[in-house]
Amino acid sequence: MTFAQYAMVQVRKAKGLNKKINNPMDRERKSLLDFCFIIAGSGSLSLRAWLSKQLWKQENCGLAKIEHAKGMYALYYDETQTLGYKGIVATPESTEVSCSSIRKEETLCAYLFVNHEAYSSYCKSYNEYFSWVSERNEARFRGTMNHGQGYDAKNMMHTIRLLQQAKEILSKSELQVQRFNREELLRIKNGAYSYDDLFVRSQTLFAKILIN
Incomplete structure (x- = not known):
């Protein structure tokens, strides 16, 4: 046996x-940004595609958490770069999004969903795969x-x-x-x-x- x-x-x-x-x-590792989506009507659009369409940069975005909605954020944009927004992620290696202080009078641009579970699963698979690549005969x-x-x-x-x-x-x-x-x-x-x-x-x- x-x-x-x-x-x-x-x-x-x-x-x-x-x-x-x-x-x-x-080999090129995906970033958390690849697991972010903009709520659009009854569907969603990848954050990267949405930013590209808007001709916007993720560094100029400000996020605010939405209570009782895991992974959901209100997204604001600062074209003047004077409001102190932290961007969606601080660096390409960030494992969490950044939240900013948002003034009440600012205009909401969109709702953002971050699929943390999918990103975590991807990171685990990535690490396992390239550990296997480095150790294989x-x-x-x-x-x-x-x-x-x-x-x-x-x-x-x-x-x-x-x-x-x-x-x-x-x-x-x-x-x-x-x-x-x-x-x-x-x-x-x-x-x-x-x-x-x-x-x-x-x-x-x-x-x-x-x-x-």
Whole structure:
């Protein structure tokens, strides 16, 4: 059972690798501004697009929190740059928007929504992805890319082998080191099967192990 549990951990890792390979991230990191939206009628418009249409700069904007409305802000604009507005973000690396002191007589320009949850999720994915890029075994990664199936074929070959051995241990009470299906395992190692096919196969083997 320890063999089988370890193998399924490797299957989940392979799924993560498959996702990373098929969904690469841009090296240029997005800013919080990319997760800000202007409420427009019954819909929304990206803040960047809205500012561009207005020919406005985010540095000249002033925000005021709206009570009881998480992520919502009233947006004001200062063309004269004399009102002391802090802008929407202080720097491109800011993880929070900046709020300004707004005079009562100033004219409201728009309502801004900041999707903090999406930004937080993006930052986590970005950090995980580029940690993987910096730590991966490049030779093995090149092999993965060359066979074109989008998964670590050598790792999946060992995973299937371990699950087969676990099933044999439970059903026959013996460990068969020499594999009767060596050619099939080599085909897996060479990327002859899709990730989905191997994933289903691993799940089927694990289910049989649980029955035993």
